[in-house]
Amino acid sequence: xxxxxxxxxxxxxxxxxxxxxxxxxxxxxxxxxxxxxxxxxxxxxxxxxxxxxxxxxxxxxxxxxxxxxxxxxxxxxxxxxxxxxxxxxxxxxxxxxxxxxxxxxxxxxxxxxxxxxxxxxxxxxxxxxxxxxxxxxxxxxxxxxxxxxxxxxxxxxxxxxxxxxxxxxxxxxxxxxxxxxxxxxxxxxxxxxxxxxxxx
Amino acid sequence: xxxxxxxxxxxxxxxxxxxxxxxxxxxxxxxxxxxxxxxxxxxxxxxxxxxxxxxxxxxxxxxxxxxxxxxxxxxxxxxxxxxxxxxxxxxxxxxxxxxxxxxxxxxxxxxxxxxxxxxxxxxxxxxxxxxxxxxxxxxxxxxxxxxxxxxxxxxxxxxxxxxxxxxxxxxxxxxxxxxxxxxxxxxxxxxxxxxxxxxxxxxxxxxxxxxxxxxxxxxxxxxxxxxxxxxxxxxxxxxxxxxxxxxxxxxxx
Numbered sequence: 279x280x281x282x283x284x285x286x287x288x289x290x291x292x293x294x295x296x297x298x299x300x301x302x303x304x305x306x307x308x309x310x311x312x313x314x315x316x317x318x319x320x321x322x323x324x325x326x327x328x329x330x331x332x333x334x335x336x337x338x339x340x341x342x343x344x345x346x347x348x349x350x351x352x353x354x355x356x357x358x359x360x361x362x363x364x365x366x367x368x369x370x371x372x373x374x375x376x377x378x379x380x381x382x383x384x385x386x387x388x389x390x391x392x393x394x395x396x397x398x399x400x401x402x403x404x405x406x407x408x409x410x411x412x413x414x415x416x417x418x419x420x421x422x423x424x425x426x427x428x429x430x431x432x433x434x435x436x437x438x439x440x441x442x443x444x445x446x447x448x449x450x451x452x453x454x455x456x457x458x459x460x461x462x463x464x465x466x467x468x469x470x471x472x473x474x475x476x477x478x
Numbered sequence: 479x480x481x482x483x484x485x486x487x488x489x490x491x492x493x494x495x496x497x498x499x500x501x502x503x504x505x506x507x508x509x510x511x512x513x514x515x516x517x518x519x520x521x522x523x524x525x526x527x528x529x530x531x532x533x534x535x536x537x538x539x540x541x542x543x544x545x546x547x548x549x550x551x552x553x554x555x556x557x558x559x560x561x562x563x564x565x566x567x568x569x570x571x572x573x574x575x576x577x578x579x580x581x582x583x584x585x586x587x588x589x590x591x592x593x594x595x596x597x598x599x600x601x602x603x604x605x606x607x608x609x610x611x612x613x614x615x616x617x618x619x620x621x622x623x624x625x626x627x628x629x630x631x632x633x634x635x636x637x638x639x640x641x642x643x644x645x646x647x648x649x650x651x652x653x654x655x656x657x658x659x660x661x662x663x664x665x666x667x668x669x670x671x672x673x674x675x676x677x678x679x680x681x682x683x684x685x686x687x688x689x690x691x692x693x694x695x696x697x698x699x700x701x702x703x704x705x706x707x708x709x710x711x712x713x714x715x716x717x718x719x720x721x722x723x724x725x726x727x728x729x730x731x
Contacts, residue, residue, distance in 0.1 A: 321638055322725065322726065322727050323634055323637060323638060323727070323728065324727065325723065325727050325729075339725075342642075342726070343637075343642075343643075343725065343726030343727070344637075344640050344641060344642045344726075345640075347637060347638055347639070347640045348639075348640030351638065351639070351640070352638040353638070354631075354634075354635055354638065357631070357632075357635045358629075358631045358632045358635065360632070372639045372640075375639060375640055375641050375642075375645055376642060376645065377640040377641075377642075378640065417639075420639070420640070
């Protein structure tokens with residue numbers, strides 16, 4: 279589904295990757311090895327050159343950038359949060375983008391927002407970990423083909439980490455989407471059971 | 479008619495100011511004297527150039543002078559923009575020409591110039607429009623640059639969600655335009671109450687009837703307002719486009 283041949287990152291590394299539908303990888307590598315850079319390059323948020331880069335057999339060069347980014351959805355480890363936005367507004371802001379006007383996303387993952395106590399009137403009240411969680415739940419509702427998760431559980435406690443991992447696996451089974459996730463935790467890498475891509 | 483003697487009389491004031499600044503160690507004497515001399519030389523030259531242009535009112539001469547004024551405005555618009563990307567001068571010139579030249583012709587029509595390119599009408603109009611528009615352009619583009627840099631992460635995360643470049647930068651663009659238009663909006667509000675606009679002052683000092691001067695000034699102010707809006711809008715839009723590659727990859731560091 280995703281085919282990538284000789285992607286040259288800005289830091290000089292070269293990466294090739296083949297992902298079939300529903301298959302996932304976990305990125306491993308030291309700080310500064312380019313895990314975030316790789317995901318940003320996939321979403322064309324930073325420049326990168328490549329031999330081949332196709333999505334479902336279609337070269338991504340023919341896709342408008344917003345189409346590519348809605349299908350290869352990058353979820354950063356930390357996002358700047360404008361104040362005065364409720365959790366619901368935070369979802370709605372994304373749903374209102376032009377790209378989602380046809381296949382209107384739903385509040386399907388709202389039960390998790392409520393269960394984890396993230397349904398606040400102003401998301402400034404949330405901790406770093408909680409914001410990251412809310413951002414992840416919003417990304418899931420946008421139904422991308424590939425979810426690019428930058429250390430999604432770095433700021434979470436142990437039990438919540440396990441819940442998020444379970445949610446990810448459940449979401450994936452339901453949607454046949456792929457996940458590319460970076461992690462520094464060896465136990466987590468083992469638990470997820472994804473193919474490992476090491477940036478050395 | 480005031481002449482050289484009267485100018486010297488006014489220059490004495492600058493000499494006195496400079497003297498006082500020198501005695502008090504305020505170090506303003508040099509800029510004061512240089513500024514005064516620049517104004518003297520530039521305006522005397524302008525007077526001569528305009529006299530010559532008015533005497534040779536062919537379309538070619540008018541076009542040439544208009545082009546020189548426009549390019550000058552484009553160059554000056556760069557001065558207050560701290561970060562200049564490639565192609566900025568050309569973009570600003572395009573914005574200035576598209577916004578201002580039609581308005582200068584329209585202004586001539588509204589002020590009953592015959593023909594439309596009647597030079598003693600068109601060139602002063604063009605000058606006033608250019609001066610005001612270029613300040614709007616530099617304020618707007620400079621703000622766009624700095625806010626894009628400041629809110630880089632916010633824009634990137636909005637783009638990552640699938641926003642178009644226009645969606646991700648809408649707020650920043652609107653604020654840049656607001657800032658570009660603020661001086662003009664202030665002068666619209668204060669003219670006639672706080673200040674007598676320069677052009678009207680000149681017309682009255684030269685012996686014109688205040689009523690007629692007011693009508694002309696109103697028309698000119700409205701043209702300037704429209705010109706500043708159109709010019710800033712175009713320049714900010716063109717500058718925003720330069721912040722993304724042809725592939726849509728953001729390139730504002």
